[in-house]
Amino acid sequence: MINIKSESDIREMQAAGALSKMALRRCGAAVKPGVTTAEIDGIAESLIRMHGATPTFKGYGGFPGSVCASVNEQIVHGIPSPDVVLEEGDIISIDTGATLNGWVGDNAWTFYVGEPSREWKTLCEVTRDCLKAGIAQAIPGNHLGDIGAAVQELAEKHGFGVVRDYVGHGVGRVMHEDPNVPNYGKRGRGVKLQAGMVIAIEPMITLGNQANKVLSNGWTVVTRDGSPAAHYENTVAITDDGPLILTSDDRGPWCEMQGGTL
Numbered sequence: 001m002i003n004i005k006s007e008s009d010i011r012e013m014q015a016a017g018a019l020s021k022m023a024l025r026r027c028g029a030a031v032k033p034g035v036t037t038a039e040i041d042g043i044a045e046s047l048i049r050m051h052g053a054t055p056t057f058k059g060y061g062g063f064p065g066s067v068c069a070s071v072n073e074q075i076v077h078g079i080p081s082p083d084v085v086l087e088e089g090d091i092i093s094i095d096t097g098a099t100l101n102g103w104v105g106d107n108a109w110t111f112y113v114g115e116p117s118r119e120w121k122t123l124c125e126v127t128r129d130c131l132k133a134g135i136a137q138a139i140p141g142n143h144l145g146d147i148g149a150a151v152q153e154l155a156e157k158h159g160f161g162v163v164r165d166y167v168g169h170g171v172g173r174v175m176h177e178d179p180n181v182p183n184y185g186k187r188g189r190g191v192k193l194q195a196g197m198v199i200a201i202e203p204m205i206t207l208g209n210q211a212n213k214v215l216s217n218g219w220t221v222v223t224r225d226g227s228p229a230a231h232y233e234n235t236v237a238i239t240d241d242g243p244l245i246l247t248s249d250d251r252g253p254w255c256e257m258q259g260g261t262l
């Protein structure tokens, strides 16, 4: 069942979204060679709790971290650890979720550690553009397939892989609501979008083949071929005025962070 949010629900979700974005921004600012993903996790957790919110991911299905920190060939659900030390040339997807006043904000960004290769940076730039293209389709009257197709077409035009086993999702009082929001699809197919739906759009794009597996820790999803993956995410409300990015802070609806604008 898809929960339709009222305008006041959406305003409350904007607060959760803004905090989630703030946590993501603080984490990104800490990314550099020598930093551990456990340190990044601590930054997010203390910031979120300082604002009277809770880190949505902590304890979700038993997940141990406050953020997901997925390095290089890790696609999503990397577990923060003092043993994972960022190295020059890595890329790291950081995914932060904050639950504030009973509402969830969920967003992710792939950061550069120092200066990754041109090829890896292109993967990140294209994935960011995929998210932007997907968001542009999030308007009443369109279908979920329009979002998926926009993401898929752009990624495949560049010869990249589109992860199919993990998808975006509805967001509300819990992190994962209906509907699923795939990063592939056919235009005009799938659930029809209407004002008041809130969805997380999150392309997961691979430099090589999209085939993946879960590590023995039961969480972390990696590419089978070892190629790097990029991941960007926003929580977006569908409104009669167009897509409204809820995971946005006071720097405006489009987010600027290291590596570019979204």
Ligand code: MG
Pocket: 106, 168, 169, 200, 202, 233
């Ligand atoms: Mg998500």
